[in-house]
Amino acid sequence: MDKVDGDYWKKKIEKLQNDNPGNNPEYSRWKESTLEPWNKKTNLQEKEYINSSDISIKELYNSGDLRKGQEETYLGSPGEYPFTRGIYPNMYRGRPWTMRMFSGFGTPGDTNSRLKYLISHGESGLSIAFDMPTLYGYDCDSKRADGEIGRCGVNVSSLRDMEDIFDGIDLGKVSTSMTINAPAAVLTAMYIAVAKKQGVPLDKIAGTVQADILKEYIAQKEWIYPPEAHLRLIRDMMVYCTENTPKWNYISISGYHIREAGSSAVQELAFTLADGFYYAEMGKKAGLDIDKFAQRLSFFFNSSINFFEEIAKLRAARRIWATVMKERYGAKSERSMMLRFHTQTSGYSLTWQQPLNNIIRTTIEAMAAVLGGTQSLHTNSYDEAWALPSEEAVKIALRTQQIIDEESGMADTIDPLGGSYYMEWLTNKLEEEAYKYFDEIEKMGGILEAVKKGYIQREIAKTSYRRQTRLEEGKEVMVGVNKHAEEEEQPISYLKISPKAQDDQIEKLRKVKKARNENEVKKALKDLEKAMLDEEVNVMPYIIKAVEEYATLEEISNVGRKVFGGWKEPVIV
């Protein structure tokens, strides 16, 4: 790998600080001569205005708050480096964002029906949620999985389940996002196997597998093996997919879960991009050309309730990624510098109390995602603090996107907030704070070391506790929770997962096991074990072979458990 500049972050911070505005004479003049006398006369009670990133917000911004070279160096135009204003020249005029609703519950049959329901109501991309046992590599008949089948997403124990999820859906025509991390290679192998069975050529299958294991150790906590083992499997998948599935994006670098775990916007920005840089270095180390694989990395951000902060975060993310890919990692192709991302509105911001209010929260967050230039969007349903969404609730969530797209005029012009003093100042500020985190992480020996030491997790836990404390003290408001609360909350009707889903899955798995060729399964698992033991061998073809023989998710995961062992996280609290 080319040597990267160890002082890069420090120099970058110096450069930004050098370009930062100094005194703001017009603001000072106005404040002294107009604002303060007014505040005094009207008896204004001083209050603290800060956002999630603990950044103090002034009551007014003007041109004196912008950087030197703001327009030419830092802003630019859409479709051009550094892509602050958007990655495409025509943005939503060319194509609206993909409306991609994260769905999955119960049995593969239940999920198949929900997917078809969403397609029939205008959804443009599929997104599959898996249940907890699937996410952790356990089959439906595992003792550990009791009570959890289909509860948080759809259960997949063998290739047969994957066949059923996509029954009647042409994999050559849809794009599919799969939120799966620890067993990502196995689920990707299953998707490839289903495509083969449907007769769809591999260069036609399109979609994304999340496979961002670093953020699992940071936030979502769904792992099977130690970090290095998962990273090796992801490397193998990167190499295999770069060669075989040109439209399959193999890592969706996710800030969503980092934010949901309690981070601030700037922590989400910094930790997610730091993960991204790690994968860029990993690809280079594996011998891939940065301009061949960087364009296959995509991102996944949260959009929470502080409207302007979220938009600024998304704009800053684009600029940082483009700059660092070019300057530090030597990308030449502009496609490698474009940060493409999916956004989901914040689950944490939803309240169990007065659930219909959640429709409004989701709308504000979806607007921020669109004004921030997202490529695809999931809008949460109002009933999700209660349970997985009902059909009625999920339809309102989809309609929210359609109203923003087709009625509001919000998508008519590109980056409509670009040039707003506040927006540009806030974008600059979040960018600078993110660079400070990159420098900090580098000093700790890189993101993997920082995670293994528990530093990142503790930073997030600290922020989360502070936020909770501020809520308790009434310094922050959640309507219906710590203000405007009502005594009697009426229960709403919500989706119930039948316990029958578990029984049906177990019965189905029994039949799959009975019908398969045991000798072939054993052989495929043995070959996979050998491949896993040799760091130089790419395991992907072996995993594909094993799933095609109907080896189960847990059987395949157990080979890895034997070879790599498990993982216990460092103490966070």
Add this chain to the structure above:
Amino acid sequence: MADGKNQSLFKGRPIKILLAKPGIDGHDRGILVLAKAFRDAGMEVLYAGLLPTPEEVVETAVNEDVDVIALSLLNGAHMTVFKKVADFLKEKNINDISVVGGGTIPDPDKSKLEEMGITGNFGPGTTLSVIIDHVTKRAAEARELKML
């Protein structure tokens, strides 16, 4: 701990509480906040980490002689998994450890959990003071039984 009676109950030995996410669930934001909050409220806090089985949770609780087990799940499996914790305690004839719960728990499930002796069952948006008061009350019940 506002209650004077509780004060004397916990004199010399603060409330000891085991926090656990039994089952397969990595959503730990809430439980990590609670761990800090309980500690700030003067309790002795044990955290079972991620992915313990219900058996392991009960075993730790008994070995450590805690006053309260606080369970959290946001994966919808509470009706099966919380029940297992209550059942294992019953199997071992343990009545001096209180069990409280929280997470994404729909209303109709709450009364069923109460019948199993699992109280609280606080959803998103519950204030820390409400949870701390409830835990203190349940800890007092456990402590009284321990003193018999």
